[in-house]
Amino acid sequence: MMLTRSFRHILLAIIVFIWVVPFVALVTTSLRSETASKTSGFWTAFTPTELGHRFGTHDKGGTEEFLVMTGNIFERLNQDKDSYQITGDIKSILFKGRVPDPENEGKTILEKRLVFAGEVMDVRGGDFVFQTNGDFTWTFPEATAPRPKNLDVFLDQDPIFGADAFIEVLFDNKNVPNALISSFIVTIPATIIPITIAAFAAYAFAWMSFPGRDWLFVIVVSLMVVPTQLAFLPVLQGFSGIASWATELNAWMTDCEDTGTCRVASKTFASLWVTHTAFGLPLAIYLLRNYIVGLPKELLESARIDGANHLQIFVKLIVPLSVPALASFSIFQFLWVWNDLIVALYIGPADAADLVFPIRLQKQLGTFKDQLHLLNASAVISMIVPVIVFLSMQRYFIRGLLAGSVKGG
Amino acid sequence: MAQVALKDVNKSFGKTHVIHDVDLEINKGEFVVFVGPSGCGKSTLLRLIAGLETLSSGEIVIADRPVMDLPPSKRGIAMVFQSYALYPHMTVFHNMAFSLDLQGFSKKEIRERVESAAKVLQMEHLLDRRPAALSGGQRQRVAIGRAIVRNPDVFLFDEPLSNLDAALRHETRVEIAKLHKQLDATTIYVTHDQVEAMTLADKIVVLKDGEVMQVGSPMELFNKPQNEFVAGFLGSPKMNFFEGALTGVSGGNAAFSGEGIVSKGVRLVSSEKDKGAAARLGIRPQHLAQDPKGTLAGKITLIERLGTETVVELLTDANTPFRFATPEMVDSELGDEMRFSFEASKAHLF
Numbered sequence: 001m002m003l004t005r006s007f008r009h010i011l012l013a014i015i016v017f018i019w020v021v022p023f024v025a026l027v028t029t030s031l032r033s034e035t036a037s038k039t040s041g042f043w044t045a046f047t048p049t050e051l052g053h054r055f056g057t058h059d060k061g062g063t064e065e066f067l068v069m070t071g072n073i074f075e076r077l078n079q080d081k082d083s084y085q086i087t088g089d090i091k092s093i094l095f096k097g098r099v100p101d102p103e104n105e106g107k108t109i110l111e112k113r114l115v116f117a118g119e120v121m122d123v124r125g126g127d128f129v130f131q132t133n134g135d136f137t138w139t140f141p142e143a144t145a146p147r148p149k150n151l152d153v154f155l156d157q158d159p160i161f162g163a164d165a166f167i168e169v170l171f172d173n174k175n176v177p178n179a180l181i182s183s184f185i186v187t188i189p190a191t192i193i194p195i196t197i198a199a200f201a202a203y204a205f206a207w208m209s210f211p212g213r214d215w216l217f218v219i220v221v222s223l224m225v226v227p228t229q230l231a232f233l234p235v236l237q238g239f240s241g242i243a244s245w246a247t248e249l250n251a252w253m254t255d256c257e258d259t260g261t262c263r264v265a266s267k268t269f270a271s272l273w274v275t276h277t278a279f280g281l282p283l284a285i286y287l288l289r290n291y292i293v294g295l296p297k298e299l300l301e302s303a304r305i306d307g308a309n310h311l312q313i314f315v316k317l318i319v320p321l322s323v324p325a326l327a328s329f330s331i332f333q334f335l336w337v338w339n340d341l342i343v344a345l346y347i348g349p350a351d352a353a354d355l356v357f358p359i360r361l362q363k364q365l366g367t368f369k370d371q372l373h374l375l376n377a378s379a380v381i382s383m384i385v386p387v388i389v390f391l392s393m394q395r396y397f398i399r400g401l402l403a404g405s406v407k408g409g
Numbered sequence: 410m411a412q413v414a415l416k417d418v419n420k421s422f423g424k425t426h427v428i429h430d431v432d433l434e435i436n437k438g439e440f441v442v443f444v445g446p447s448g449c450g451k452s453t454l455l456r457l458i459a460g461l462e463t464l465s466s467g468e469i470v471i472a473d474r475p476v477m478d479l480p481p482s483k484r485g486i487a488m489v490f491q492s493y494a495l496y497p498h499m500t501v502f503h504n505m506a507f508s509l510d511l512q513g514f515s516k517k518e519i520r521e522r523v524e525s526a527a528k529v530l531q532m533e534h535l536l537d538r539r540p541a542a543l544s545g546g547q548r549q550r551v552a553i554g555r556a557i558v559r560n561p562d563v564f565l566f567d568e569p570l571s572n573l574d575a576a577l578r579h580e581t582r583v584e585i586a587k588l589h590k591q592l593d594a595t596t597i598y599v600t601h602d603q604v605e606a607m608t609l610a611d612k613i614v615v616l617k618d619g620e621v622m623q624v625g626s627p628m629e630l631f632n633k634p635q636n637e638f639v640a641g642f643l644g645s646p647k648m649n650f651f652e653g654a655l656t657g658v659s660g661g662n663a664a665f666s667g668e669g670i671v672s673k674g675v676r677l678v679s680s681e682k683d684k685g686a687a688a689r690l691g692i693r694p695q696h697l698a699q700d701p702k703g704t705l706a707g708k709i710t711l712i713e714r715l716g717t718e719t720v721v722e723l724l725t726d727a728n729t730p731f732r733f734a735t736p737e738m739v740d741s742e743l744g745d746e747m748r749f750s751f752e753a754s755k756a757h758l759f
Contacts, residue, residue, distance in 0.1 A: 298494035301461050306508035306559075307482030316507075320498045 026383070030376035031161040033084035037373040048088055048156040053077055056148040057123075057138065065143040069126075073134040073153055083162040086155070089132045092116050094152040097123075114154075123149050165377035176378055178353050179360035183338060183385070185269050186348065186356055190276035190337045191330050197277070198284030199326065203314050205285065206293035207300060217289070224282040228275070232346050235275055239347065240266040265349070272348045276340070280333050291325035292318055327396035335386050357382045411470070412437040412595045413458065413563055418467035420450075420457055420619075427453050428619045431467070435563075435597065435612070440589050443599045444606040445616035446642070451599045452567055454616070458597065459488050459565050472562040482508075487556035488565040491572060493548045495540040495555075501527075502536040505555045526557040529591065546577045553585075557592070566598040570605065582608060603643050607631070615639050635678060637759040640691050646720055649697075649731035651690045651705075655758070658684050663758050665690050668725050669704050674753045682758075689759045694720065694734035696755040703750035707731060709743050723747060 028042040040049065055076040058069070077086045095115045098108040099122075115121045121128045123138065124146040130136035140146075169176045204210075205217045243266030256262040295318070303313045319326070341358035348356060355363070361378055368374045413435040420428035427450045435441050443451040456462045458469060460481035469476050476484045496504050502523055503510075509519045527533045530550045540548055549569060556564055569585070570578045586609055589596055600606055606613050607627045615622040615630065615638070622642075623635045634640035640648050653667015655677075663677040665688060675690065682688060697705070707723030710730070721733045721741075733749060741747060 296492065296494065298490045298492050299496065301481075302488070302490060302494040302555075303496075303507070304461070305459060305481040305486070305488050306555075307511045308507075312511060317496060 023383070026376045026379050028161075029372055030165050030380045031163065032373055033160070033162065033164070034371065034373055036084070036160075037376075038370065045161070046159050048158055050091065050154060051086075051157045052152060052154050053086060054150050054152050056150050057136075058148050060148055065145045067140055067143050069138040071136055071138075073130060073136060075134070077153075083164050084160055086157065087160065088156045088158040090117060090130060090134055091132075091154045091156060093121065093130065094154070095121050096152075123151070165373040166381070169374055169377045169381070174353070175360055175364075176381060179355055179357045180381070180385075182269075182349075182354050183357040183382075186272045186276075186344065187334055187337045189273045190280070191333045193273060194277040194280040194284050194333060195326060195330050198281055198288050198329070199319065199322065200314070201281075201285045202288035202292050203310075203318050205289045206295075207313075208310060217285075220282055221286050222282075224286065226279075228279045228343055231279075236266075236347065239271045239274075242266070267347055267349050269349060269354070272344060275343055275347050276333075276337050280336070284329050284333065287329050288322065288325055291322055295321055323396050327393045331390055331393050334389050338382075338386055411435060412439070412472060413597070414468075414470040415454075415458070416468040416470075418454070418457060418469065419465045420453060420462065421465045426619065428457065428465075431619075431621055433614065433621065433624065435595060437595055438593045440586075440596045440598065440609055440611045441614060442606040442610035442612070443597065443614050443616060444601065444603060444642075445622075447601055448618075449616040450619035451601075451616050453619075455488075455565055455567055455597060455599045458484075458563070459486055460484050482511075485562035486565055487559040487561035487563075488567065489549075489552045489556050489569045491568040493540075493552040493572070495548055495551055497540050500537055500539055501532070501543070501551050501554075504540070504551055505558050508555070508559050522558045522560075523554075526554045529557065529588070530554050545573050546581060549573065549581060550584075553588070562595060564594050564596040566596065568600055569598075570600070571602070585609065603645065607643070613643075615642060633676070634691075634757060637689065637691065640678075640757060640759070644693055646694050646732045646734055648691045648693050650759075651692075651725075651729060651731070652727075653688060653690060655682060655684055655686050655688050658682070663688075665758055668727055668729060669706060671704055672751075672753050672756065675756045675758045676754070677758045679759050691757040691759060692751050692755065694732040697733045697749040697751050699733075699735070699747060700750035701748055703748040705731075705749045705751075706746055707749075709741055709745050709747060712739060712741075712743070714739075721747070 025042045028045050029037050032042070032045055036045065055073055057076070058071065073090055074086060092114040095111065095113050097111060099111045101107045101109045117130060117132045119129070126138050126140040126144070126146065128136060128138050201220075205213060205220075243264045246264040247262050250256055250264060251262045254262075299317060299321075300313055303317055308316065339358060340356075341362065344356045344359055348354070348359075361375075361382060364375055364378055411434040413433075415431050415433040418428055418431040418433075419426070431454060443454060445451050453462060457464055458471070460476065460479065464477055471484055471486065474485075481488075496507065499507065505523045505526060506519045509522060514522075523536070524533065527536055530553060532547065532550050532554065535543065535547060535551070540551065543551065549572075552569070566585075570581055573581060582605055585598075589609075598605075598609060610627055612624060613627055613630050614624050617638050623630055623639045625633075627643075630639055631643055634643070637650070641650070651668040651670055653665050653670065655663050656666045657664040657673075658677060661677055661680070662674045663682075664673040665671075665675055667688075667690065670690060672690065679688065705725070707725050709721055710724050711722040713720040713722075717736065719735055719737070719739045721735075721739055722730060723733060724730055733747070
């Protein structure tokens, strides 16, 4: 018993881990700088990393003479940066310079060595000393105005995150905002329409008796096995047939021919609503019917005695009591439509401004190429919406909604 | 004048014939109890009156209106279900106001009627609660309140107490009896519990396999059962039956002999039987009296001491089990022989 229980826990932990890692990877990468996301994996972003940078001791030109110069390496490194500031501990500086050759007197050799914090280093005749926090002093025996010196510094970079990628994809151009709006235009009606129809149908299948009810239900449920992809051709033909018919009607009834605006598009948002509704209905009816048929019979009989007709029973009893089932199906349908690429690609509008999010993401694969941080930021934006929907719907998964209605219910 | 009249009522589910030619008249203000073992059709009969099932044939008249073609809500009935069937998402107030709301009463009138019903049931303080926050007894009261606000011609109760525990059941039973007196409403009450039937009813209808076995007041049924089924069904412990033969018939009475019993002047229920015919003698355990000279003898197989009553199970020589119940102490032991006599007027011949 103990063993199976801990085994279950381990299994659960593994599953959670497997599912969470890609999400963490996406979010982490989207929050990193472009260089960081290109040069190292997301898992290195949480610990200090050793990085090399080059900094100039001071700006070029017009320096007054001085004996001692003080400054900070991080200030120098960050002076042109708004975000992804370099912070951490300075490890060492690579010293490159000519020093007297101990073997051949009078000659010099090129020395390359790492100078650590606190050690004195000869830079342009002055003593250069730095601390791990980046402070440095540059001391000369007499007042001089040396040229700036570029030094290579190695440091342990503290973890650093920023929202630059999000700002870029959201505000640099209208692609992502447009895709968000289009996705909402498609998803919200494509969720509400089927669930409304399905709730009515489910009530009829569960509680109204009419001839052929069971056979009809079997047919509806068996439609679940028809995949959307299989029906693309007939569905498209249907829509283009309707569109050309509408175009003719338009030409006949209005004077659109003068302005050349007769054409009615066949691939529209409405086509997507109809398609998603049609292919979402069988599952919706099946799920809701099975829930509604489980509601206590006495409740409905009691309502009938109280004088409620079918519509009143549906509105006042069935809908409020089916909230958990309605909520869970609407989450299913929302996720499915929101993440749908192929139906939108074949049947949805093709204008750049009307593309839904998955198509936009697919297009970004081409435009952003290796700009992983931007791709990931877009992906995170598209993921956040379903997460919000899920979390806000979760409070409707109420246990014991029927408590108090019937004994044991 | 009958408030509810059933004429030749029949009901079949497919090929199963569950209600057979039921004829029944219920007077205004009467408390009628349908009682019978499970599966006897008592609930079906109630649902037929309520309109939740459709008749196969026959006629139902409520308050002088034939109601066969009317929906439940138009029949002037209100029903209390065994499972209460409260609307779980509505407060007690809205549960009770639901039917009035559907009938289009004004808000003011709804409030008045709900509040007066709540007052009758002493649950004014519960009106804002949801059913989930109520105890079993309170839920039952809400269900009754929901029936009261409709001000129906007939109240229908479908085993309303069977979900309550024993103490609450007794309490609610008393309350229902009081309520019936207070409202003076015609009531049809279905139960399988004979105690409820005996205590509540003005008139009991005993059903078996969809047929009415006997209709009458509780005492009438108890003292003069018309058949063996009614005799055996009412009364606790059950009536004892002994096999034997009629040795003489005169008028409504007969003489009986069998299992060592010889008795004269016993009420003959099966009046078609003649001298010499096989018959069964029924006598309630309470009506046996310990008598050393008695003709009925048995060996004790079990003694149940209930405090107020002692029930002794015995076996005759012919291995017929029977019971003896007495309020007095019994100081015999298992295996002892006891002898009994009884008054012929308390026995029945079937």
